[in-house]
Amino acid sequence: MALLHAPRRGAQRMVVLAAVLLFGCVMLVGPGGSGEQQAKAAAPNFPFACGASDANRQTFALSTGSGTSTSGSITPCLSGSELELTLGSGSANVASIQGMTKVQSSAVTVKDANGTAISNIWHIAFKNFTVTSDSAGTVLKTIAGTAAAGSQGAYTLTLTPGGSPRPVFGAGSDVITDMWVTGDSVVKIDLSGWSILAGTACGLAGGSGPTLLNPSTPCTVTVANLGGDLIALLAAIGADTYNLKQVDLKFYYLVTHNSSGGVPSGDALQFPNTTVAVSPNP
């Protein structure tokens, strides 16, 4: 009997396994229905109640893409989680950006979903922030303010794009990107093309670094000190695009829109060759 059964053991296992697994599969599916039938009735636009009487919803004016002017607004319910966008090491040009400007002249305080105030936040806006080097090492991740899942604790969400094509944070001719960032966020601008005027141009931007003798030193600007004069000067000479050597933007909210605050037509955010991972904090 054993000899008769032995050659068929593999087949036996597969039949039993198939029977069990197939019944398991039956459990995977159930009666369907349209999403509309199963969804709750809701008010338009922002149906979730962000605090009692929606009181914790934050109102943000949106940049027109020209200086400090705004048009339209958006009212998100903020998670209160802080993100950080980093790229570059300061030694080589890794990105280009158009017209990065500080929309509001002073810091603002915003509130998260639970009504907690977050202070020293600055509103900046730009166009066509494009990574230009594979060596940029772009990373976007949460760095603070994430909630805990049971005993697992808080989490980190990380997006890591890489390779060519390269990330874009605001692509399309009608796309404007607004961010609300912390005052200690830093960008390092390449103003070496201004030669002996690099130091002066950097000063107009609110930064420091280049000198008469070392105009190629990156112009380091913290957002709290960011000035609009460099942007105005660049716009005046028809060259409002400049190169970045390093970016470290810590922010609570980012939104893409058009110059009137509506929905733009472009593929605004592009994360090519990207890995997205969730991990518990150590």
Next chain:
Amino acid sequence: MTTSVATRTSPAPEPRNGTRWGRAGMLATVAAAAVVGIATLVDQHVLALYLDIDSEASPASFNTTALVGQDVGFGMVPTSVNGTQKSVLRAGFASATLDGFCLSQTQSLGALGSFTLKVTAGNGTSATDISASNASFDLVNFTAADAGIVLSGQDQIGLATSDITTTKTGTSYDSNPLGGPETSYGKGWIGIDASKGSFTKLKGKLYSARVLGNISLPRLSIKAFSGTSGDASACDAATTAYQN
């Protein structure tokens, strides 16, 4: 009577080993018929799809050549996996089209070894062939190659998961369609919201896949393979071709 005769004239029956072919075959036949029927109903947009992986250590793996979603949201949520609370990234789509889909999970069955259950769908052409509405996936991690992730229209990063909008009732967005936590109004659970999202050569691991609306899965195939290589390779394995 029969028992009495057998006791008097025959030795005790030898313990029966091996497979009860009749029972297993009947079970397999019924199950296979049910799966064929279900596959037909899924293809005809009659049934929705639910999949929950209750193994913390063995999430299912998936891949698709392309996914294009309308009214897209990604939000962090807590979820229970086999009794353990975990943070996962829940991706929700009001509607989505895919170019092929492959989903697999490998289980170890002790002395029987490892087996891989694999679900594939797609019509074999390089174009979107699968459609689903009101779909969500609880993701552990994923990669999107080449063009990767492209978010179009008005995109937001930093809102609470509970504030993300995807599906609508009539012309109004539904409240909290991703089921984000509402304790403290969703504080600490971050989300990304986009008018449209395109994902190229997508693969990764997930704990849950749910399609509450209609779904069309042409050429749906559900097979079990022995082992973990060849046909049994996980769908997110680097050597696995994207399912068309």
